[in-house]
Amino acid sequence: MMRTPRPLPTELAESFTVAEARRLGVGRSRLDGPDLERPFRGVLARIPAASSSSPDLAEHARAEIVRLARAYSTRMPPTEFFSHTTAAVLWGVPVPLPLDRLLDVSVHRHRRAPRARGVRGRELDPRLVHVTVGDGLRLTTPASTWAGLGSVLRHPYDLVAAGDAMVCLRTSKGGNGFSAPPLATLDQLRAAIDAGRRPGVGSLRDAFGRIRTDSWSRPETWVRLILIDAGLPEPSLNVDAYDDDGRFLGCVDLAYPDLKIAIEYEGAHHWQTAEQFHRDIDRLDRLVENGWRIVRLTKSHVFITPSEVVRRVLVARGQRLAGR
Structure with missing residues (x-):
């Protein structure tokens, strides 16, 4: 024993x-x-x-990166700092994680980049990178972190999604309203792009004009860009819906309010607890009872078969425009 x-x-x-x-x-x-x-x-x-529960695998992976970063910080000299994907995770920005799961640890140029098991060492131009302390860890500022992602994120939608997360003004006027300050401003992201030549600057410039301050999640960004790139009108994000008497019905992920079309991403969080599950059912039923058409999307639709996202929204718009 x-x-x-x-x-x-x-x-x-x-x-x-x-x-x-x-x-x-x-x-x-x-x-x-x-x-x-x-x-x-x-x-x-x-x-x-x-854990006795079955956590979302992506969330588990992000939690593991945070745990490892805290472990590495115990041996970190003052010249080193977290950057790129690792810094994004530490800021709570949703990014796809590299399969190697290495920590991005950087130094300013002319210093020796770290070489250690589990670490991807980098030397960065100090004119392009600003460092701060967040939750006790040295890491690149939100704007510098986003600018660094221009050379590492493979899909352009993910670079926009990371920018959306940086400038997100997470507010809801109805129900139990809430708000949170953004990690960065659009001006700060623009300044990071304009600071000088850096890898991925072209991707950063392309992404910057597509960033919105009212997107609350990576899937919402992907859905919005999928629809725009298919030639559909840009949907509104996180719309508070009310009935004819001004009573709050719920906040919907994306919407065409003039047509009363709500587009909802059914992520894992919807089934985390029985209370959340019932709350979502009640919210969607209230919307339907008040004339809203609900388009429900899953992870598979958005990230594997985006054409199905477009088809479903086209059907809903066609029916509404035809008066059905």
Whole structure:
């Protein structure tokens, strides 16, 4: 029967260096315990407990990058900082994650880029990159982070989606209204583009004009761009719908309000809890009862068969324009 490892000193965080542990009197055998891993040389991290639920795989991967970044930060010299995809994840910006799952760790040019297992080291021009501290971690500012993604994101829609997330003014007027300040402004993104020559600057310029401040998610951005590129009118984003007496019905992801067409992306969050599931059913039923036509889309529609997105919206628009 495996013994339960002895408790570690309370002074040690979730991640810590071997040197810190030894200073606190932790022996070598305890540092080799089954509850600890060595993600980087000289660094130990507590192994997370297995979740009893089935989390979204993408969210799990992002959480793992955050955990590893915190672990690496314990050995990070003051000249290093997180950048590119890693910085985007740390800012909470939705980006597709590289299959190698390496951390992007950078230094300013003329310093030696880090070389370590689990790390992709980079040397960056200090004129093009600004560094800040967020939640205790050194990383590129939101605007610099977005500008760095121009050379690493493969699909142009994802670069727009990242920009949308940076400037998002997340507000809803109806129901339990909420708001959150944006990570960056459009002026700051433009300044990052104009700071000088950088890899991917052409992609950044193309994406900049398509960024909107009222998109709340990567799928919403993709749906909007799919429809625009198919020649359809640009839909409104996150529209608060009301009945004829001014009562709030709900906020819809995308809409053609003049035709009372709502376009809803059915993401995993809709089924996370029974309460959320019932809330969404009630919201959509209220919209239908008040004359709204609902187009429901899934991850497969948006990211695998975008032609189906266009077809469904064309059908809904055709029926409404024909008076049906």
